[in-house]
Each structure stands twice: as C-alpha cells, then as structure tokens.
Amino acid sequence: TQLLEQSPQFLSIQEGENLTVYCNSSSVFSSLQWYRQEPGEGPVLLVTVVTGGEVKKLKRLTFQFGDARKDSSLHITAAQPGDTGLYLCAGPSDTSYGKLTFGQGTILTVHP
Amino acid sequence: DTAVSQTPKYLVTQMGNDKSIKCEQNLGHDTMYWYKQDSKKFLKIMFSYNNKELIINETVPNRFSPKSPDKAHLNLHINSLELGDSAVYFCASSQGILLAGEFQETQYFGPGTRLLVL
Numbered sequence: 073t074q075l076l077e078q079s080p081q082f083l084s085i086q087e088g089e090n091l092t093v094y095c096n097s098s099s100v101f102s103s104l105q106w107y108r109q110e111p112g113e114g115p116v117l118l119v120t121v122v123t124g125g126e127v128k129k130l131k132r133l134t135f136q137f138g139d140a141r142k143d144s145s146l147h148i149t150a151a152q153p154g155d156t157g158l159y160l161c162a163g164p165s166d167t168s169y170g171k172l173t174f175g176q177g178t179i180l181t182v183h184p
Numbered sequence: 185d186t187a188v189s190q191t192p193k194y195l196v197t198q199m200g201n202d203k204s205i206k207c208e209q210n211l212g213h214d215t216m217y218w219y220k221q222d223s224k225k226f227l228k229i230m231f232s233y234n235n236k237e238l239i240i241n242e243t244v245p246n247r248f249s250p251k252s253p254d255k256a257h258l259n260l261h262i263n264s265l266e267l268g269d270s271a272v273y274f275c276a277s278s279q280g281i282l283l284a285g286e287f288q289e290t291q292y293f294g295p296g297t298r299l300l301v302l
Contacts, residue, residue, distance in 0.1 A: 112295070113296070114188070114274050114276070114294050114295055114296055115227070115274075115293050117291070120290075160227060168240055170215060170217075170232050170239060170240060170278075171229055171232070171240055172229065172291065174226070174227040174228070176224065176225070177226070177227070179225065
C-alpha cells in the first residue's frame with residue numbers, strides 16, 4: 073500500500089514568515105501533486121511534479137520533487153493570510169488506474 | 185460558470201434514512217469520482233466512473249451506490265445512513281483515465297456536500 077505522510081499536520085504562523093511542508097513516502101511515485109483546499113471549498117490543484125529533483129515555482133510557492141521520487145516539499149516565502157488553507161499532496165496509485173492517494177494534509181493558518 | 189457542481193451543499197438527516205447527492209460537470213470530462221473527507225480532513229477515493237462505467241470501487245459499504253446516467257453526471261445514493269457516514273463528500277472529474285502508476289492529470293473538485301447524520 074502506498075502511503076503519503078505529510079508534516080507538520082498543523083502550522084500557525086505570522087504574516088511574512090517562511091514555511092515548509094513535507095510529503096514523504098517509502099514508495100516511489102511517478103509524479104506527485106499538491107492541492108490547496110480553502111474552508112468550505114474543494115481542493116484545487118497547485119502543481120504536478122514529474123521528474124526526480126524537479127523544482128517548480130508558483131509566485132511565492134516553491135515545490136520540489138525528491139531525487140528518488142519518494143518525497144516532495146512545498147516552501148512558501150513571506151506567507152500571507154490568503155495562503156491559509158489545507159495543503160494536500162497526492163500521488164497516483166501504482167495498482168489502480170485513475171486512483172489518487174492523498175496525504176493527510178497540513179492545515180496552515182497565517183495570522184495578519 | 186461552475187465547472188463541477190454538487191447538490192445539496194448541506195445535508196442534515198436522521199440515522200436510518202436514505203439520501204442522495206448529485207454531481208454534474210460541464211467540463212466535458214470522461215471520468216468522475218466520489219471522495220469522502222473525514223473530520224480529520226483525510227480525503228479518500230470511494231468510486232470512479234469513466235464514460236458511465238465503474239472503474240474504481242474502494243472498500244465502501246454496500247449502502248453506498250453510485251449511479252452515472254451520463255458522463256456529465258455522477259450521483260451517490262446512501263441507504264440506511266449511520267452516524268459514521270457524517271463527512272464531507274466531494275465529487276471530482278478529470279479529462280481521461282491513465283494507466284496505473286502513470287502521470288496523473290488534474291482532477292477538478294466540486295465544493296463538497298456536508299453530510300451530518302444525527
């Protein structure tokens with residue numbers, strides 16, 4: 073069974089601080105995705121990383137895929153209250169097509 | 185225009201009742217999904233349909249029965265509701281379906297249905 077473990081589960085910081093969220097597995101994934109879910113809404117895809125060692129930037133968000141394709145990280149620079157939400161990493165199942173396995177999520181709160 | 189819509193957004197009901205949740209997508213996608221998000225925010229796949237055909241059926245009680253009348257709609261009927269069914273149920277869709285372990289394309293999620301069983 074492929075599992076994705078995210079850390080930390082909860083993160084409460086002040087506006088302007090930097091933070092990193094981790095997504096780790098003992099399994100190799102062909103790709104990993106990061107979603108953000110705002111309160112009362114469904115998850116929205118932020119990025120997909122496909123190549124080991126890949127780094128993708130989305131404004132103040134930097135995503136990295138581990139060289140061995142077993143882990144990924146999300147780094148936010150100068151966090152803003154609008155970054156508040158649930159961050160989820162997800163990867164495709166290696167046995168069931170179309171199935172995404174999600175991490176348990178990181179709840180981020182950015183205080184003004 | 186809403187890409188993936190669900191009704192109702194909130195559903196409060198008594199134990200033992202039967203209820204349905206409806207989902208529609210206007211993206212022209214071939215694949216639709218039902219997910220359950222528990223109180224700890226863990227999101228887990230329940231079912232997936234591709235062109236009205238069931239392709240993923242996770243370990244879900246038989247009380248849950250999905251139905252896809254056409255590829256733009258995927259409904260979820262729940263019989264004999266139990267307290268543990270309380271959760272947020274998300275519908276999602278994606279363009280196609282890929283082989284196991286391959287690059288996963290974008291899934292578009294609906295706003296969720298908050299089910300509370302009393």
